[in-house]
Amino acid sequence: MPPRGPRVKAEKPRDARGTLTRTLRYMVDYRYLVLVLLVCTFASNVGNLLGPSFAGKAIGAAVGQGQVDFATVAHYAKWMLAAYLFSNIMSFLVNQGMMLMGRRVANRMRRDVFHKLMVLPVSYFDRNQAGDIISRVSYDIDVVTTSLSSDLVQIMTSVVTVVGSLLMMCIISPPMTLCLFVTVPLAVGFTRYMGKRTRPLYSQRSAAYGKMNGYVEEMFSGQKTILAYAYENDVCAEFSGINHEAADAYCAADTLGMTTGPTVNMINNLGLSLIGLLGAILYMFGLAGMEQISAFVLYSRKFSGPINEIANIINEIYSALAAAERIFALLDQPEETADLPGAQALTDVKGEVEARHVSFGYLPGRTVLHDLSLKAEPGQTIAIVGHTGAGKTTIINLLMRFYDVDSGEIRVDGKELHQLTRSSLRRAYAMVLQDTWVFRGTIFENIAYGKEGATREEVIAAAKAARIHDYIMQLPDGYDTIISEDGGNISKGQKQLLTIARAMLYDTQMLILDEATSNVDTNTEQKVQKAMQELMRGKTSFVIAHRLSTIQNADKILVMEHGDVMEQGTHAQLMAQKGVYYKLYASQFE
Incomplete structure (x- = not known):
């Protein structure tokens, strides 16, 4: 950050x-x-x-x-x-x-x-x-x-x-x-x-x-x-x-x-x-x-x-x-830079994402990412791992265009991000973050937040997929239960499951999951992992994870260290190299 x-x-x-x-x-x-x-x-x-x-x-x-x-x-x-x-x-x-x-x-x-x-x-x-x-x-x-x-x-x-x-x-x-x-x-x-x-x-x-x-x-x-x-x-x-x-x-x-x-x-x-x-x-x-x-x-x-x-x-x-x-x-603060004249809305998203020689720093003269290159084919799962401060969240900030790159370029479906409108780019992603956010309103409204006109059946289906439906039905008012400000009347794990259900309901071709299961217990995590696999099927997914057991099936794993991609490959390939990823994995499972 x-x-x-x-x-x-x-x-x-x-x-x-x-x-x-x-x-x-x-x-x-x-x-x-x-x-x-x-x-x-x-x-x-x-x-x-x-x-x-x-x-x-x-x-x-x-x-x-x-x-x-x-x-x-x-x-x-x-x-x-x-x-x-x-x-x-x-x-x-x-x-x-x-x-x-x-x-x-x-x-x-x-x-x-x-x-x-x-x-x-x-x-x-x-x-x-x-x-x-x-x-x-x-x-x-x-x-x-x-x-x-x-x-x-x-x-x-x-x-x-x-x-x-x-x-x-x-x-x-x-x-x-x-x-x-x-x-x-x-x-x-x-x-x-x-x-x-x-x-x-x-x-x-x-x-x-x-x-x-x-x-x-x-x-x-x-x-x-x-x-x-x-x-x-x-x-x-x-x-x-x-x-x-x-x-x-x-x-x-x-x-x-x-x-x-x-x-x-x-x-x-x-x-x-x-x-x-x-x-x-x-x-x-x-x-x-x-x-x-x-x-x-x-x-x-x-x-x-x-x-x-x-x-x-x-x-x-x-x-x-x-x-x-x-x-x-x-x-008088400067607003986000306006979309370029002629910028197009991102439609019919396939989910091909490519970064070419990207460098970026939050402050002048302090580069956080150095010459980052990666490519995600449609439907692939890209896992990003590394120590705290390695630059994992920075990649997400650039993909969503919360910040613009200093040099290099990022493309979605072959189009450079500046050629696309920000709103359409961001709508193309569903996000589940480690810092969960819920607002004062009913559980139904919180799950349906990202999809206008969502029906109760769709919300219930998403809640079942996120393994939170049974908990909701135990509440006095079910899906009409009011969540207090900042979700003070539900646990952090339950808030995490609500945001996962929200992402499941949001029909997009690309996903960003930033420690999406960090606030759930081990037993619930196993259930949620199955739901997440179903959610990610056929979608381009970027997964930031500290628990390496959750990303073993990823199509590609990027190992970040001090803003550089030290290694990339599948779990099996990286374990065979016995490099940085191997040491990270060994430190968690020795």
Whole structure:
């Protein structure tokens, strides 16, 4: 197998503006909803901006002429209450609409990511941990869509409020508005400075969570092995270190990020103090009345409040951008190379397979297979044996075109693989792997997975051939029994037999069997071997085996060692040579 990549990915923000643009494109399909929400946002802010004006007039009526005009105060109080009530209703509608849009965007983004995963080459999954990929599909997309549904509303509201408040303050008192030219540049400059420092930290936080998720997924999948080797304390200690890294990354990002809000709030309070001082001076000289000063102070709070809120949520936005970059990094991964123009579908398969002087390496400069040549005539069984790491599975990867050869060529029925469509090539093989895979569903659905429209009779016949029918009939619901996720409610041997039955039902002319009986006991193996012989009859079969007793009847045996074919021939021929195969056989049966 190819080497896995490093567990920690040194991700840095590449283009925050470009990432934001790509994220917002997901909202294009909901542009009419966005337009309605913008109108509601504007209406909500109009109500919010009218409130201080009515409040200032009420205060003016209360202190004017030294006598309280209760009727006027009540009149403006009612209008102020109506304005704020209307504003809150519009704000509620905006929040509900954005949550609805956020869910739809999350659905579309997950669909895009999942569809992308289906067309990525096998090499991507060999290089990346499953937990890190899952983290992008779940955690990162949640972070992005949560920011879209909440932070975006806050920003839209804040922009309208800031602009409206500034306009009203300029109308009320231009001199007092000058105080804002001191505090606003300070707040904006500080926010931008902190943004540059926090963005890399949020990228590191996302990478740390991906690493942690990958480790957890890896350890959970190997839980029984951990318990068998009494390695629990070591695993816990290693997880503790990874968890500390994630916690430190989270703390480093949020500790620095959380200083932004209070600092901007302090700057805004400084501005409020300057406004109060200047307002008092203007009042002393009769240049401003209590109504104007009261309304201006309220508008200044309306003005500074959103700036403070933006400073607080800017960290969440940077966190969302870091998560979005990870998502788009996955979406930007190169897909499997497209079929060549004019590539033909492989039909009427005979099963003639030939490799000519094939060399291949998973990494540049590290060749795994050296000058491999072999030929399988239709209906022949080719067994591939050798020590771990000899290159046996690599041959299967090349036959299925999970990877392309570096040099040489592979032909099926006389046609070079690049002349054939990938889908038709892969459909021409049935596979039974050592790592069994079953999904949550009925036993019937799992066996019939590879054959669309399979009848119950066909499934039962395949199960009988795989020697698992009797076991299935002992289950409460027979073939309708639900297999739990990853087959947790059946044994590994039973899962192996299910995958063998699946391959038996799949009508192909070529088979790949990678340690297909590794998880069954000796007694069951003998029964399955007879079924496998029936399955392989008349079909070109490639069998990877460590138990040499299972491949003695193969038409040709390839003995692999360090990527080279050291010997090839029948069992009898290789035993007579008394070479590498003879030693392997002797080591198992001495």
